[in-house]
Amino acid sequence: MRLWVKLLAAKAALAGLLLLGSAQAQKVTIEFWHSMGGVLGEATEALVKEFNQSQDRIQVKSQYVGSYDDGINKLLAALRAGRGYPHVIQVYDIGARIMADSRAVVPLEDLARRYGFDMDRFIPQPRNYYTIDGKLFGFPFNPSNPILYLNWAAFQEVGLPYKPSWSLKDLEEAARKLTKKDAQGRTVRYGLSIPIDSWFVEQISYNSGEYFCNNENGRKARATAVTFDNEAAVAFLDMYARLVREGVAANTGRGWADSQSLFAQGQAAIAAYSTASLTGVLRQIGCRFPLRTAYYPFHQERNGVAVGGAALYILKGFPEAETEAAWRFVEYLLRPEVQGRWHLNTGYVPVAKGALELPFVRQGHVRQPNYTTAIQQFLTSKVNTASAGCLMGSFPEIRQYVQAAWEETLRGKPAREALREAKAKADQALERYNRSVAER
Template sequence: MTRRTRRTGMILTALLLAISLLAGCGGSGGTGGTSSDGGSGGTQTSGGGQQQAAPQSGEKVKVVFWHAMGGKNGEAVDYLVQKFNSSQDRIVVEAAYQGTYDEALQKLKAAGPEGPTLMQVYEIGSRFMIDSGLITPMQDFIDAENYSIADLEPNILGYYTFDGRLYSMPFNTSTPIVYYNKDAFREAGLDPENPPKTMEEFHEYARKLTKTEGGDTRYGAGIAWYGWFFEQFLAVQGAHYVDNDNGRAAKATRATINTPEGQKILAWLQAMIDDGSAVNLGRKTSDTQAAFSAGRIAMTLDSTAVLSTILSGVGDKFEVGTAFLPRPQGIDGGVIIGGASVWITNVRPKEEQQAAWEFVKWLVEPEQQAEWSIRTGYFPVRKAAYDQQILKEWHAQRPQFTTAIEQLRASKLTTATQGAVIGTFPQARQIVEAAMEAVVLGQKTPEQALAEAEAEITKGIEQYNLTTR
């Protein structure tokens, strides 16, 4: 057994507690416990792919790529992999669907040194990946050939950059936006080209948009009790989720959500439920998507990645508008990206790692990024992708997507908008979601719910940190 293998095994053993915390927390998130952005799903068959030893001279280098993209997103992954394999004769990439993000990460943990060469991991898994000892930072490959990342979107790179080093390459990226029914706006005497900009305006509009007719109520708003949304509303207020600059200056040691900013979020949600201008549809964004598409709610929050899904669901029933995430009056913060990135593991031979890097570079070229965006709805991670004619035409047909690009670029990169980094994030999201529900159901005040959630999240962080000293 090599020194690296022994070291990796020790690290993974040390992380056993953190693994158990992560394992049980994938069931109730805003997208069914799969991602921050409406990501994985579908019914593709999972598989590991047979690993191989270092290739002999003249053989193609095989790169096994584990991912969590199901359905049409999985088809987009397969398309790009086949295109890459056909574009050259030195490397063959084998894509293998591993289930949801949570399931894929559990398989990686179980595989250890027998894992893939390239791995897709949701953004909130970043702290674990860095601590795992299983990865070669992307920055190593960037530095080795002086590869330029200047054309990549800085707000996207910001999430995956730690201590000035890029650890993984952004792959599928999105942000939350407001979706609204322009026809309902007109009917309520509101300007459909002037959506609410603040949380206060959002509530006011929700009241005006709510109406009951023939026993049926159309509510002004419906927002899923989703932890990702809570994080976003902290960021737009410039507030942190955890200490040590959101875990960016040093490892986080405690949660910092029971603050005036955090309490304002829950009080705002509670007020809309209490006066009947918003309806409680639970934690899943799939339920708010369905209600919006059916015309039961006039405004909702969701990922930019589901724009095509929502437009398809609405059809010609009404005109869909999109807007920036609302923020408190007088505050002009930004949003945090969601989605996932790809990581090169260090458990495979150097030749495979280098081959994986060649595939990653190809994947973020403008042409591939434009195709990926069109096929999935995710952002291109490269600015030059927007110069591709096919993407220009696609956006011309879906002007709502412009909102997402403008919001991303209008968000100043700070430690708040970079997003928090903790090893127990999936667990933390569920804790926050439970706090959100307790408040809107009238069981607890915002301060009570957040005080308890903050203490519970802090306990999880402390336990995780004990395993990664």
Template sequence: MSKTFWHRWGQLIAATLAVLAVVSGIAFTTTARNAAQASSGRIVISFWHSMNGPNGQLLDKIVDNFNQSQTKYKVVSQYEGSYGLAESKYINTLHTNVTPTIMQQSDIPTMTAVGDYVPIQQFADADHYDLNQFYPGILSGFKLKGKLQSMPFNASSSVMYYNKDLFKKYGVKPLSKSPSYSEIRAAAKALTEKSKGAVKGATLQIYPWLPEQLAANQNAVVVNKDNGRTAAATSAELNTPAMQRTFAWVQNMIKDGSFQNYGTGSSASANQMAGFLAGKIGIFMQSSAAAGTIAKGAKFKWGETFTVHADGVPANGVAAGGASLWISKDKSKAEQQGAWEFIKYAMEAKQQAAWQIGTGYIAVNKASVKTAALQTAIKKNPDINVPIEQLQAGKVNAATAGPFLVNSQMDQYLGTAMQQIYGGKDIKQSLQEAQDEVNKGIRDTNKNNAAILKSVFTK
């Protein structure tokens, strides 16, 4: 959620020449494909997504079912690689017949800054469509000034995972549903000591999204202007009591010898998962979408809990992650309406229940949990309902909306601060240095791109 526009924009420009080299070929094949589909008399709706493997197969099934449910529209889904690659293709083919009518994307700041979309709020208002059927804690992450920009589809949230068999083996009390920092620290220390170091009790990946969630759970924002949701943020809020408490907790576990630091970069997440599946890590925090990987790879009993909260601070809730569906502005009214009809279909309780069961993402429609299919799945494994229970228990406010920041510096400098803190550097000094650097970037962005920022907040 915190990926930002100008960093991504620089990467996209760097990729432009390579992408444009194949655009003409793509345009030809896309036009031919759409012409063939249109021969059936249906209005063709192109849909770019980033779901591969089993998730992609299930998405294609939802598309096929929609196409069979009516005769006016034909949705043609196409896997376009990772979110970053798909976004590059999208921006470099804007205003051509190649650009899709529906775009799945996780990078909200970039999509809003590029601006080639019609806000979902407009379709919902015109259709008198009830947005209250969805979890407000998820919708808030996709709103600006109270208006829904895109439809959350593959939603997730942060949770804690733990190895129940290791806890039982070493006589450690299982985690509570909503654990505190001290509870996690005590369990991590006990696992490490009782295993004589064969197990490291806990880890927290150097991944800025995670401390942002831990701040949200203390009702703390990370940028001003209501986390950048009501107006363009003008300053970061990183050196706060919430962040200080979070990293004091981490440093204490490091001092206990119960914390495993997997470092940074693309391999950190994979190594963390491998360590957990190998029984070398007792507890870790990650997206609820990781449950599918754990379920397939774990040879032991494991559990989920709500995201950990600071001692003495009531759990406020966390921000939703994942990606959403956007409707392109430069398509015909008929295509846009077809896109909206498909989105409504995909968001029905039955489809969302199947999506959660098959992928591990959260069923966004509140009625999904009442379907027979999802009730059966929850009865078989109650832990898959933890992210939903966490949403229901959480508050809907600026903190749980998550930060909206059209600026490139947050991830970079907060990540650097995490590395320094894990290495033993003073917490307040590290956070202040990160905050100062982020503020420089925010000032430059606001000064140089006033027109774009104005358009973002006036949609």
């Protein structure tokens, strides 16, 4: 009798192992590359873990591949080799034209139609950016926009009122009032600190109704020349150089970390960063001073900022089951409740309609009202080809020329001259890119 019971138990155990093995064999594994490090990386890995635990059919293996530049360069190298690329990749905003031209992407709009996903579930501004030749190629996963960070204690100290919207003139005047110098004339608190990053020049252009590249930001036809020597960009760089010479603005170089540290330590009263910096900046500030945020400045009249951050793309060349699994992962990340958690953990703008109405998101905004600034900036931006942002190839290379022009301006060269010199190099880079696409 005991032997019979043991035999039954052994058979049951064997059957269980066979079933488990069968289930594991049917599980589809996909690769996901992302460029989120630090606080943002923790939030990204948490979402991947949530998805894997939410179902038993798909296993996502995530990999941090370095900066946005590192990620797209690694992808392009893998595509040239014909192997080693992921099912899903996060690519920054300026890679949109490159991804569409690569012919290696399954347009997300096609997959949405195939699987009955309603495209109207997304707010228009992020969708506006990633629509190329009339079709949405990537789904905006972590949309950002630039905002002003304000040391509210410093504002109260000098009696400056809060302003949600700022012109360049407003910004310069406030920066002067907020600057503190010691008896020897050395600056102990800068009025303004902005990293030397092309993104801020791009956004001052869009928010002033200017184009960064021709053919209406490459939205009416393929961009063939840059237009970043526009009046808004010239005014912005000339203003910043003027304030640096006077000890009113800080020159912390191209890296964001030094500028953020300066601001968090109370040594700069106004700064400009991404909305995605919000959680990290709040941690750095701690209890030193209260923080308030405001819209990014404009030159003469406010138009609207373009989407920053990155989108998710699904690559071609995989079996149908793996492509569907990749879609299910992307779809999960874009659910309102997932977007709501992502928003509160990072500061990125949720793109799914309904996310902001969720009770836990509303409660999060009550606790930290600065999360609403970027959302309101998007919602009050005009939706046009200027705020859609520039769509062009060679954008990563072209950004380097813009940043070099900013540095030349800080060394004393007039902004218009520095930007026109940079434009000549950028136009050559863009011509090379367009020719390479035409030759494929």
